[in-house]
Amino acid sequence: MSNEETEKSFSRRNFLKMSGVATGTLITGTYLGSLLGDEAPPATDEPETGNQGDSEGSDSGSQQQNFTRAYKFFQNPEEFRIIEAATERIFPEDDNGPGAKALGVAWFIDHELSGGYGANAREYMKGPFKEGTDFQGPQYATLRRDIFRDGIRLMNEEALSNHDMPFYELEGGQQDEILTRLQENDLELPGLEAGDFFEELRLVTLSGAYADPLYGGNIEMKGWEMKKFPGAYMSYREEIEQEGFVEKEMQSNSTHISH
Amino acid sequence: MAETLDKKEVVVVGMGWAGSIVAAELAKSGRQVLGLERGREKTTQDYLTAHDEYRYVVGHEMMQDLSKETITYRNTLDEEALPMRRFGAFLIGTDVGGGGVHWNGDTWFYHPYDFELKSRTEEKYGQNKVSDDYLIQDWGITYDELLPYYEKFEETAGISGEQNPMGPERRKPYPTPPMKMTPLLSDFKAACEAAGTTPFRTPAGNMSEEYTNPDGMTLAACQYCGFCEKFGCEWGAKSSPIVTTIPVAKQQDSFELRTNANVLEIMKEDGEVTGVLYIDPRTQKEYIQPADVVVITSHTTNNTKLLLHSELGTPYDPETGDGTVGKNYCLHITPSVTAFFDKEYNMSMGAGALGVTIDDYNNDNFDHSEYNFIHGGSISMKQQGKRPILENAVPQGTKNWGAEFKNESIKAYNRSAGAWAQMITLPYVNNYLSLDPTYTDEYGRPLLRVTYDLTDHDRNVHEFIADRIEEILDEMNPVSKNRSELGEHFDILPAHNDHIVGGTIMGADPETSVVNNYLQMWDADNVFVIGGSNFPHNGGYNPTGTVGALAYRAAEGIEQYLDDNGPLVDA
Ligand SMILES: Cc1cc2nc3c(=O)[nH]c(=O)nc-3n(C[C@H](O)[C@H](O)[C@H](O)COP(=O)(O)OP(=O)(O)OC[C@H]3O[C@@H](n4cnc5c(N)ncnc54)[C@H](O)[C@@H]3O)c2cc1C
Numbered sequence: 079m080s081n082e083e084t085e086k087s088f089s090r091r092n093f094l095k096m097s098g099v100a101t102g103t104l105i106t107g108t109y110l111g112s113l114l115g116d117e118a119p120p121a122t123d124e125p126e127t128g129n130q131g132d133s134e135g136s137d138s139g140s141q142q143q144n145f146t147r148a149y150k151f152f153q154n155p156e157e158f159r160i161i162e163a164a165t166e167r168i169f170p171e172d173d174n175g176p177g178a179k180a181l182g183v184a185w186f187i188d189h190e191l192s193g194g195y196g197a198n199a200r201e202y203m204k205g206p207f208k209e210g211t212d213f214q215g216p217q218y219a220t221l222r223r224d225i226f227r228d229g230i231r232l233m234n235e236e237a238l239s240n241h242d243m244p245f246y247e248l249e250g251g252q253q254d255e256i257l258t259r260l261q262e263n264d265l266e267l268p269g270l271e272a273g274d275f276f277e278e279l280r281l282v283t284l285s286g287a288y289a290d291p292l293y294g295g296n297i298e299m300k301g302w303e304m305k306k307f308p309g310a311y312m313s314y315r316e317e318i319e320q321e322g323f324v325e326k327e328m329q330s331n332s333t334h335i336s337h
Numbered sequence: 338m339a340e341t342l343d344k345k346e347v348v349v350v351g352m353g354w355a356g357s358i359v360a361a362e363l364a365k366s367g368r369q370v371l372g373l374e375r376g377r378e379k380t381t382q383d384y385l386t387a388h389d390e391y392r393y394v395v396g397h398e399m400m401q402d403l404s405k406e407t408i409t410y411r412n413t414l415d416e417e418a419l420p421m422r423r424f425g426a427f428l429i430g431t432d433v434g435g436g437g438v439h440w441n442g443d444t445w446f447y448h449p450y451d452f453e454l455k456s457r458t459e460e461k462y463g464q465n466k467v468s469d470d471y472l473i474q475d476w477g478i479t480y481d482e483l484l485p486y487y488e489k490f491e492e493t494a495g496i497s498g499e500q501n502p503m504g505p506e507r508r509k510p511y512p513t514p515p516m517k518m519t520p521l522l523s524d525f526k527a528a529c530e531a532a533g534t535t536p537f538r539t540p541a542g543n544m545s546e547e548y549t550n551p552d553g554m555t556l557a558a559c560q561y562c563g564f565c566e567k568f569g570c571e572w573g574a575k576s577s578p579i580v581t582t583i584p585v586a587k588q589q590d591s592f593e594l595r596t597n598a599n600v601l602e603i604m605k606e607d608g609e610v611t612g613v614l615y616i617d618p619r620t621q622k623e624y625i626q627p628a629d630v631v632v633i634t635s636h637t638t639n640n641t642k643l644l645l646h647s648e649l650g651t652p653y654d655p656e657t658g659d660g661t662v663g664k665n666y667c668l669h670i671t672p673s674v675t676a677f678f679d680k681e682y683n684m685s686m687g688a689g690a691l692g693v694t695i696d697d698y699n700n701d702n703f704d705h706s707e708y709n710f711i712h713g714g715s716i717s718m719k720q721q722g723k724r725p726i727l728e729n730a731v732p733q734g735t736k737n738w739g740a741e742f743k744n745e746s747i748k749a750y751n752r753s754a755g756a757w758a759q760m761i762t763l764p765y766v767n768n769y770l771s772l773d774p775t776y777t778d779e780y781g782r783p784l785l786r787v788t789y790d791l792t793d794h795d796r797n798v799h800e801f802i803a804d805r806i807e808e809i810l811d812e813m814n815p816v817s818k819n820r821s822e823l824g825e826h827f828d829i830l831p832a833h834n835d836h837i838v839g840g841t842i843m844g845a846d847p848e849t850s851v852v853n854n855y856l857q858m859w860d861a862d863n864v865f866v867i868g869g870s871n872f873p874h875n876g877g878y879n880p881t882g883t884v885g886a887l888a889y890r891a892a893e894g895i896e897q898y899l900d901d902n903g904p905l906v907d908a
């Protein structure tokens with residue numbers, strides 16, 4: 079991503095701040111909105127409010143701003159778009175339902191990388207770091223947040239050098255080719271095998287698709303819906319013996335919170 | 338400088354099942370007991386909003402914080418061990434209640450054969466059935482001797498179940514009846530029968546009905562909520578120290594629970610054990626806790642680590658075969674087969690130990706004359722409640738990402754189930770625990786080093802058991818099957834099986850064991866070490882029933898020791 083673009087993003091934010099414009103919806107469709115539109119955070123297919131679980135009541139069309147949709151880890155929309163595109167290939171939209179993009183997986187990853195997960199907080203990270211055999215588990219010193227930053231850069235460099243386009247603008251098949259090369263250690267990352275990064279990316283994508291929506295992914299429990307996983311139920315005592323599949327409405331952990 | 342605290346009669350290190358049983362029993366008879374636990378207090382209320390796979394399963398919420406303490410690992414003696422930087426092959430719990438809070442609740446008596454493995458094998462199959470490199474030995478106790486303690490643990494824990502047709506006749510029925518049956522388990526049961534085996538309900542520590550134990554503790558009925566293993570139970574329906582032994586201990590004035598107390602060393606003066614040294618991990622302040630009796634119940638790895646750090650007992654040396662501490666480290670290997678069906682089951686519903694088991698290929702229940710192995714494993718299908726992040730079984734040959742993976746994993750979610758075995762592993766000369774020469778824990782002390790690899794014997798059992806599982810699952814008419822295969826070496830990364838045992842084994846002879854059959858150290862009369870670490874080999878069932886029984890026996894022994902002050906068993 080060029081410096082020029084970074085500046086534009088900053089100036090957009092500054093502008094919004096200074097003009098006191100509070101919500102995204104206000105500028106859409108206005109002259110300013112059209113000017114700023116192409117730097118707006120990438121739109122998902124879901125309403126930005128979706129994840130807050132309260133969208134049913136908002137049939138008036140006026141959508142509440144989702145304040146959790148801002149970067150905690152990614153530094154710019156480019157990084158976000160690359161991850162969004164890569165995770166969509168890992169977990170694509172299909173007849174079953176939404177893919178990683180519409181499930182908010184990139185947001186999930188952004189939020190997770192900024193915290194303990196990105197810092198390998200509960201893993202043994204003391205040296206000396208040595209290569210080890212194939213049976214001794216991961217031995218790299220690099221923290222996840224660095225691995226992802228480097229991995230994202232690498233995916234994009236491959237896209238640019240082979241196709242002259244950023245990763246997120248490639249055809250699906252071209253993106254798959256890069257992901258496959260990562261998985262097969264056919265690309266280079268500092269400190270670890272490219273395949274290790276791919277495995278992290280694959281696992282975190284599944285987490286984002288299927289974790290409780292409280293983490294920012296699995297928007298409106300649509301990941302669960304596909305697997306017919308009912309969610310955070312407290313009891314199946316009445317159903318456990320039943321023959322035949324029991325359809326249940328999805329329920330998230332937020333159901334159990336009453337303050 | 339460590340602060341020296343007031344002396345206690347008994348200090349117990351670790352508040353899992355083993356530690357809390359000892360604490361409750363001794364406190365009930367008025368002994369002054371201090372329970373030290375490195376983690377925090379935990380109660381049923383802490384799990385009310387805990388149906389969260391990401392936090393508890395992916396994030397290992399209830400497990401030891403590896404950034405502070407882990408193990409190092411290598412396959413062979415000539416390799417350099419490296420740290421297990423993240424969890425994989427097995428998990429280790431923490432906090433009050435230990436692994437007893439996030440376990441499933443499968444609760445077994447080991448078979449009479451297990452306690453006399455060596456003598457019965459030799460008697461029936463001769464001296465050369467297994468080579469001398471397999472360090473099998475008798476346990477120094479018989480099934481009949483341990484039975485009353487097993488029964489006591491079952492009653493405390495309210496275990497549900499029915500007579501195992503291949504097991505010894507029970508003296509008493511299970512405290513609670515079997516759990517509810519599900520369509521999946523009925524189909525599996527029918528398949529077992531069609532394959533000529535004799536299925537029965539897996540003995541479970543998930544309450545089939547409300548139950549009040551002999552200590553007056555009431556456990557609620559299990560709700561089959563499907564968030565059981567790796568979670569605490571928000572209903573207080575899973576048998577666990579936090580709803581049984583811990584509250585009982587706390588009712589006694591003579592018991593004190595001290596959390597955030599990580600024991601680093603067993604203290605000695607003039608060769609006599611005088612207490613323990615612990616650190617508060619929050620403040621890093623150190624304390625010396627004097628005691629008449631020190632009871633080590635910190636689970637397999639830390640039991641062994643504490644003895645080695647404290648230079649108690651003689652470390653095992655695989656080159657010479659001398660020494661005992663660290664010897665006979667064993668796992669459970671888990672042969673498993675996943676079957677894919679057309680039929681859809683309610684796979685999100687379930688409970689940790691909700692299952693059907695067969696014992697036809699376990700213990701010496703079948704003639705091993707023509708086989709190149711002894712023993713075997715119990716085979717079960719469980720309906721534990723699938724959760725979506727990590728449950729992505731796909732038919733063999735499917736790529737693990739992309740469109741096909743997504744479609745297949747979604748399709749298979751409610752249409753696939755696995756059966757697996759708790760398969761024994763035999764102790765082996767080179768599989769042992771020692772201190773690592775390089776890597777240290779949070780407090781600068783050497784990590785425990787695990788040297789472990791698969792043995793030929795265990796590969797043979799795996800092959801045999803996996804064949805039997807396939808035969809049974811074939812009777813369910815699956816569309817396809819995936820069968821687990823053992824790799825070239827044991828791999829520390831993929832999740833495997835949490836049942837790690839050995840290191841401070843029990844026996845009748847101080848030359849070949851660390852503790853006697855009261856779990857009292859041969860080398861220090863006032864030190865008792867209890868847990869899976871006492872097992873000379875891992876039997877064909879989950880271990881905790883036996884850990885509980887050993888803890889009840891040790892409590893009796895400690896009581897006796899406090900009165901008589903001497904060894905409880907003659908060397
Ligand atoms: C996910 C999982 C599922 C399981 N399911 C089953 C099952 O269904 N059936 C079965 O039989 N077994 C099961 N097990 C095994 C079972 O958890 C153990 O056998 C059992 O918990 C052992 O009890 P324990 O008291 O010896 O050790 P733990 O329960 O591990 O308790 C040890 C305690 O000591 C504390 N401690 C450790 N080191 C120190 C120290 N230095 N100072 C102070 N405190 C310390 C720990 O924090 C912990 O609280 C399972 C294990 C896991 C991980």
Ligand code: SF4
Pocket residue numbers: 542543544558559560561562563564565566568569570571572573574575576687688689
């Ligand atoms: S399955 Fe039963 S025992 Fe397990 S956590 Fe749920 S209610 Fe508790």
